Amino acid sequence: MAEQVISPDLGFVKDIIAGGGESLKKCFQCATCSVVCNLAPDDKPFPRKEMIYAQWGLKDKLLPNPDIWLCHQCSDCTVYCPRGAKPGEVLNAVRKLAIEHYSVPNFLAKAVGKKQHLAFLFAIPTVLFLLILASLGHLNPLNVPRNEAGQISFAKFLPSLYIDGVFVPVAIFAVVCFAIGISRYWKDMKRLAGPVNKGNIWSTIIATIWEILEHKRFEKCNVTKNRKIAHFLVFYSFIGLAITTAWAVLYLYGPGIMKLFGAEPFSWMLGESPYPLTDPLKWLANASALVLLIGISLVIRDRLKNKEKVGSGGYYDWLFITIVFLVMATGILAQLFRLADIAVLAYLIYFTHLVVVFFLFAYAPFSKMAHMVYRATAMIFAKHIERES
Ligand code: SF4
Ligand code: SF4
Structure with a gap:
């Protein structure tokens, strides 16, 4: 048998422990976790092998390993582990390090993962929006002009030109960072897997998207069965809010584009917000917000x-x-205070809303939100190399 040289990375072990995998060293390799995991493939199942890689600091075997993402953190293994080694939590810590490892720019990924940089991350959008408001003379919410109907208007507070001027580059930045991170991860997975059978990539992509939409894998969890409902609600509320955003863009820019081509704009393209509560766009927006409220409350509970x-x-x-x-x-809350005509609170909360939306999307490639993209990529890869059917 060929001799294998193993070079443990002790810094990596420390990082796993700091990321929530503090129970790691309790594992004594009994393999109960791999037996009880309903999501692990029969051939080389997880998470026992990942536990030993983690104990030995085998970063090169763990980070490009698609199995760390095939785990859906249902925690059956954690409950049945006789040593309290919490393999579900250890894999969660490894996934965080994988996102950090593949992300570019790396300093932002490190900053998102550490408490001490939180103030800095919030300061970027806060200062940016304060500067824009100062340039408009809208730092005092009572000085903000109302719209023609005499209503509080967020479009008057921060005109769409400025909102788009911030969020379009943020979206491009996030997409580029995701693309770089994912392509680095894909190359590394290929390197680790070596020469393998390869299925049709397009059919695996379609099958994976369908599987994600159905949330079927969560049904295999026993201990945390309810995670499917919570995750499902949050996932579909995000889709609802994404459609709402695209719809609002159509309302705002649709009339101008149609006029540009000499066509008469459709009467349902309402232009600038606020839109009446009876409009279908508002129905979808409010329904999605309500679903998100229920979903995220269930996650916390x-x-x-x-x-x-x-x-x-x-x-x-x-x-x-x-x-x-x-x-x-x-x-x-911003909508409720706008409808109640309390300008100071409506604008203050809308300002906070913009800051947290910026936080969510600008740092998405480095935060836990990136799990959607990395997990989907790992699922596609696992099907592609026929590790999963
Ligand atoms: S994590 Fe627990 S169940 Fe899994 S091999 Fe280690 S001791 Fe056994
Ligand atoms: S957390 Fe769930 S999916 Fe992940 S390894 Fe443990 S049992 Fe399997």
């Missing part, structure tokens, strides 16, 4: 309820949950 059994996650998980909660809460 389940995590707190299962804290003793499976752990509640670390700073990285709670940062993402808190930001999603704030996006939802500030969105709903």
Whole structure:
């Protein structure tokens, strides 16, 4: 048998422990976790092998390993582990390090993962929006002009030109960072897997998207069965809010574009907000916000309820949950205070909403939100190399 040289990375072990995998060293390799995991493939199942890689600091075997993402953190393994080694939490910490490892620019990924940089991350959008408001003379919410109907108008407070001037580059930045991170991860997975059978990439992409939309894998979890409902609601509320945003862009720019081509704009393209509560766009926006409220509340409730059994996650998980909660809460409250005609509170909360939305999207490639993209990529790869059917 050929001799294998193993070079442990002790710094990596420390990083896993700091990221929430503090129970790692308790594992004595009994393999109960791999037996109870309903999501692991029969051939070389996880998470026992990942536990030993993590104990030995085998970074090169762990980070490009698609199995760390095939795990959906249902925590069955954690509950049945006779040593309390919490493999579900260890894999969660490894996933955080994988996002950090593949992300570009790396300093931002490191900053998102550490509490001490939180103020800096919030300062960027806060200062940016304050400078824009100062240039418009809108730092005092009572000086903001109302619209023609005499209503509070967020479009008057911060005109769409400025909003788009910030969020379009933010979206481009996030997409480029995701693309770089994912292509680095894909190359590394290929390197680790070596020469393998390869299925049709397009059919695997379609099958994976369909599987994600159905949320089927969560049904295989036993201990945290409710995660499917919470995750499902949050996932579809995001889709609803994305459609709302695209719809609002159509309302805002549709009439101008149609006029440019000599056509008469459709009467349903309402132009600048605020839109009446009876408009279908508002129905979808408010329904999505309500679904998000229920979904994220269930996520928080389940995590707190299962804290003793499976752990509640670390700073990285709670940062993402808190930001999603704030996006939802500030969105709903800004609308309520606008409708109640309380300008100071409406504008203050809308300002906070913009800051947290910036946080959510600008740092998405480095935060827990990136799990959507990395997990989908790993699922596609696993099907592609026929590790999964
Ligand atoms: S994590 Fe627990 S269940 Fe899994 S191999 Fe280690 S001791 Fe056994
Ligand atoms: S957390 Fe769930 S999916 Fe992940 S390894 Fe453990 S049992 Fe399997």
